Amino acid sequence: MTRRRLPRPSEVRPYLRTGPIRLSPVERRLASAATIWDLRKAARRHVPRAVFDYTDGAAETETSLRRSREAYARIEFVPSVLRDVSSIDLSTTILGRPSAMPLVFAPTGFTRLMHAEGEPAVTRVAGRLGIPYALSTLGTTSPEAVALASPETDRWFQLYLWSDRDAGLDLVRRAQAAGFSALVLTVDTPVAGARLRDVHNGFTIPPTLSLRTLVDMGLHPGWWFDKLTTDPLQFAVFTETGGTVADLINRVFDPTVTIADFGWLRDAWKGPLVIKGIQTVDDARAVVDAGADAIVISNHGGRQLDRAPTPLEQLPAIAAAVGDRAEVFVDGGIMNGADVIAAVAMGARAALVGRAYLYGLMAGGERGVERAGELLRKEAVRTMQLLGVRSVAELGPERVRLRSTP
Numbered sequence: 584m585t586r587r588r589l590p591r592p593s594e595v596r597p598y599l600r601t602g603p604i605r606l607s608p609v610e611r612r613l614a615s616a617a618t619i620w621d622l623r624k625a626a627r628r629h630v631p632r633a634v635f636d637y638t639d640g641a642a643e644t645e646t647s648l649r650r651s652r653e654a655y656a657r658i659e660f661v662p663s664v665l666r667d668v669s670s671i672d673l674s675t676t677i678l679g680r681p682s683a684m685p686l687v688f689a690p691t692g693f694t695r696l697m698h699a700e701g702e703p704a705v706t707r708v709a710g711r712l713g714i715p716y717a718l719s720t721l722g723t724t725s726p727e728a729v730a731l732a733s734p735e736t737d738r739w740f741q742l743y744l745w746s747d748r749d750a751g752l753d754l755v756r757r758a759q760a761a762g763f764s765a766l767v768l769t770v771d772t773p774v775a776g777a778r779l780r781d782v783h784n785g786f787t788i789p790p791t792l793s794l795r796t797l798v799d800m801g802l803h804p805g806w807w808f809d810k811l812t813t814d815p816l817q818f819a820v821f822t823e824t825g826g827t828v829a830d831l832i833n834r835v836f837d838p839t840v841t842i843a844d845f846g847w848l849r850d851a852w853k854g855p856l857v858i859k860g861i862q863t864v865d866d867a868r869a870v871v872d873a874g875a876d877a878i879v880i881s882n883h884g885g886r887q888l889d890r891a892p893t894p895l896e897q898l899p900a901i902a903a904a905v906g907d908r909a910e911v912f913v914d915g916g917i918m919n920g921a922d923v924i925a926a927v928a929m930g931a932r933a934a935l936v937g938r939a940y941l942y943g944l945m946a947g948g949e950r951g952v953e954r955a956g957e958l959l960r961k962e963a964v965r966t967m968q969l970l971g972v973r974s975v976a977e978l979g980p981e982r983v984r985l986r987s988t989p
């Protein structure tokens with residue numbers, strides 16, 4: 584039988600030490616999030632259901648998004664052991680500029696819906712992380728205000744072309760004048776995808792007051808208080824509102840856009856031109872032939888064509904086809920810094936994330952975006968260390984295999 588004794592006070596003391604005391608509920612919420620999935624959980628509790636679903640959701644059966652995430656689960660890393668991995672360098676060059684890691688905050692429309700701090704918070708965090716941030720045409724903060732919020736951030740401007748080409752041109756000039764370094768033309772949105780969660784939730788822009796909205800106010804008073812006591816939530820560069828986001832896209836955007844539009848855009852924009860929403864080798868070749876400096880292999884986070892090609896699976900063939908003439912980026916389904924490392928090993932210059940930082944934004948505003956960035960960075964560093972790879976340049980296709988099952 585085990586003999587018992589009374590512990591000495593000195594033996595008990597170490598167990599009584601408390602962790603850092605965090606008075607702010609936001610800080611507590613963020614500190615307990617150990618992954619982007621945890622931030623997603625916190626976000627879900629913290630914002631109205633329709634806001635969470637608008638961000639988290641995808642088109643139709645959401646198969647595109649599910650497959651994008653599953654593809655990262657099928658990654659098998661190939662490590663080398665017995666390397667000195669005490670110091671890891673994640674830095675790289677993106678569109679000719681230094682970046683602290685191969686990561687870009689993707690353009691997301693209506694960002695102040697997720698949290699009143701919105702785009703200025705995201706651009707400031709990108710600046711602190713030393714990575715680029717792309718502001719959306721559907722942003723809720725103007726290009727000038729985003730520039731002012733963090734002049735040192737490498738800012739890209741994401742453009743949708745709508746029927747009024749002059750308005751598009753005007754926007755391009757404004758972005759240039761405000762010091763944005765790259766133009767990102769999104770080409771996977773000739774019409775809106777069917778975001779069924781928005782339809783089921785009756786989600787409209789601006790949000791309409793219904794009995795459900797009123798009940799929701801009681802459940803998420805913090806979000807509503809922020810909304811009602813800060814600048815009104817509206818698109819920063821045009822005044823079209825009313826109906827669902829899909830209604831709005833369909834009214835404003837132009838399904839007649841073709842590769843012929845590159846000509847005038849190329850002339851109008853002085854910096855790098857990035858084409859976002861490329862999904863096949865043929866389209867990658869066509870846009871690079873037409874003068875694109877970079878492409879984003881993307882299905883819009885699964886929010887447009889459902890059952891679309893899975894970006895990570897398309898990456899090796901597209902990088903092989905155009906990688907010597909253009910920078911190749913990839914996005915969709917990235918929820919971990921290890922996914923970023925996998926994407927780079929498979930041929931991407933950098934990966935973009937949308938929801939990963941938006942979950943942080945919904946969970947805790949600017950501090951939440953910072954937490955998301957910090958998690959992605961730490962996960963990326965740890966993955967490199969465990970892989971036995973010290974720098975981004977050492978990350979090659981020999982480091983990853985894509986299994987047929989998870």
Ligand SMILES: Cc1cc2nc3c(=O)[nH]c(=O)nc-3n(C[C@H](O)[C@H](O)[C@H](O)COP(=O)(O)O)c2cc1C
Nearest residue numbers: 638689690691692719769883884915916936937938
């Ligand atoms: C809420 C939300 C809004 C988005 N708005 C835009 C947009 O305005 N323009 C655009 O090019 N892409 C937009 N995207 C797509 C992102 O730029 C990116 O392609 C996608 O989020 C990547 O997938 P991930 O969210 O799994 O990282 C949006 C994505 C989300 C989640």
